[in-house]
């Protein structure tokens with residue numbers, strides 16, 4: 001059985017169909033009338049991302065206009081159907097060229113080095129007809145960047161940008177790594193689900209990475225790819241009574257359940273396109289609105305209630321495009337679907353993948369296999385906080401008995417997670433064979449899987465042989481090769497704790513609890529059982545935030561805190577403004593299971609906390625300049641922390657760290 005659509009039309013390598021020609025013709029026709037047509041999302045296929053247009057001549061400043069708008073794109077979902085999404089575009093000026101430009105999924109990538117100043121003039125052109133202005137507000141959160149509080153882009157740092165409005169973000173990047181950007185205000189769950197996200201790659205400014213490339217430790221830039229792996233749900237024509245055929249109904253499933261579609265549609269936490277588009281459509285304010293969607297629409301998923309849609313999107317996208325299916329399973333792959341997109345690689349080369357998961361809910365669990373199903377280990381060399389000292393193979397059971405719930409040599413990215421990964425393409429792999437990178441289901445809800453099928457996210461076609469064979473393995477020196485100050489810094493013991501001035505609302509408890517009920521007993525994702533307003537719009541609307549669960553601390557201190565997951569499901573914990581150094585995961589008292597000591601020192605802003613586990617981390621509350629670029633104190637302010645399964649955050653699993 002084919003995975004993914006047969007006859008699907010992503011077009012990067014070959015097999016340009018008549019549909020592609022039609023798109024070109026339509027494009028020319030529309031170009032003549034001054035408007036571009038629908039396009040393959042990035043315009044070039046799934047293995048390339050567009051880049052930001054920099055209008056500033058200073059090599060240490062990247063300045064651009066970023067516009068959030070609606071766009072009609074081709075996500076490669078077959079039958080020539082176009083999809084109406086929300087997308088970012090980058091412009092050098094706000095002119096007619098910009099007005100005619102169509103946004104892309106993902107949005108344009110920022111390529112920066114440590115110390116660069118970033119000036120972004122954000123423009124909100126979202127104006128979904130029939131919706132209230134409140135539903136179309138937006139902004140940009142620079143996920144993981146340790147920037148000034150004024151530029152953090154959340155409801156507690158700035159009023160939401162109204163349709164037609166602008167806001168200028170101005171900050172300096174201080175840490176190498178892979179980051180991303182997305183809206184964070186009211187309706188942001190819908191906006192991310194519809195395509196508003198983009199990647200940010202920050203290189204070090206000391207030449208470390210270039211030296212490691214020179215030494216052959218890291219593959220060169222032409223063997224490095226950004227992979228923004230997301231998912232999206234697209235509606236069929238109303239009345240069709242079926243889900244859009246983005247994949248077949250009897251795909252292999254890692255939980256062993258074959259007739260997964262029945263489970264998928266009936267699962268209490270799961271919403272199929274049929275449910276989201278036809279049976280229970282929600283407008284952007286979360287109000288049930290019959291007959292809201294037509295074919296090609298992306299349905300809203302954000303509910304204003306205590307609970308609502310919180311399932312994975314139906315179609316998996318690689319840089320905004322479905323790469324096309326493959327028959328069989330990861331361990332016994334079959335034929336590629338017609339029109340599937342492949343990327344040429346050479347036997348024996350290294351392939352570096354800089355991966356971002358902006359999905360609202362989906363855990364991306366990656367396995368790379370050869371055409372005979374042999375696993376090629378995905379070796380992590382870095383991620384959210386730059387390169388590691390030593391390369392790391394993750395997965396499997398650890399020596400202390402901790403079960404990662406994915407195989408050794410696979411990579412797991414929870415929602416909002418990033419990884420810098422290298423694969424060593426075997427020297428002896430058959431010429432013209434195709435290797436496939438698959439994403440599999442993950443047991444993120446302890447008792448069960450999410451009932452999502454295994455699908456390809458990248459196909460690699462072996463064409464030729466590398467002159468020099470690349471080699472890397474677990475423990476290969478990365479930054480350690482350079483030693484000294486290139487090595488990842490280790491945060492020392494705490495120099496300060498939580499504080500609470502008289503008159504402030506907050507908690508002095510160093511253990512932040514992720515909870516699934518609130519203080520009136522209702523089922524609600526929350527922090528310390530204290531719900532946050534679900535509107536995500538506290539400051540602009542004047543809604544008070546419930547601050548009993550807020551933590552207060554003092555600038556420049558190092559703190560050691562814990563996060564305890566009191567629920568039966570995984571939650572990816574995200575702190576704004578300050579990357580944390582994770583130390584260990586330990587089971588709650590009386591809960592079976594081994595501890596996990598983080599094997600390499602690194603800085604992260606997303607740490608997945610398994611059900612009934614406690615995360616211990618350290619964080620240094622380092623200052624930075626304010627948005628004016630000259631005054632100290634940019635680290636002072638209100639910084640959100642929350643679960644990055646976006647519906648959980650929206651329902652209330654969110655609070656804040658006030659830095660004084």
Ligand SMILES: [Cu+2]
Nearest residue numbers: 571643645648
């Ligand atoms: Cu969560």
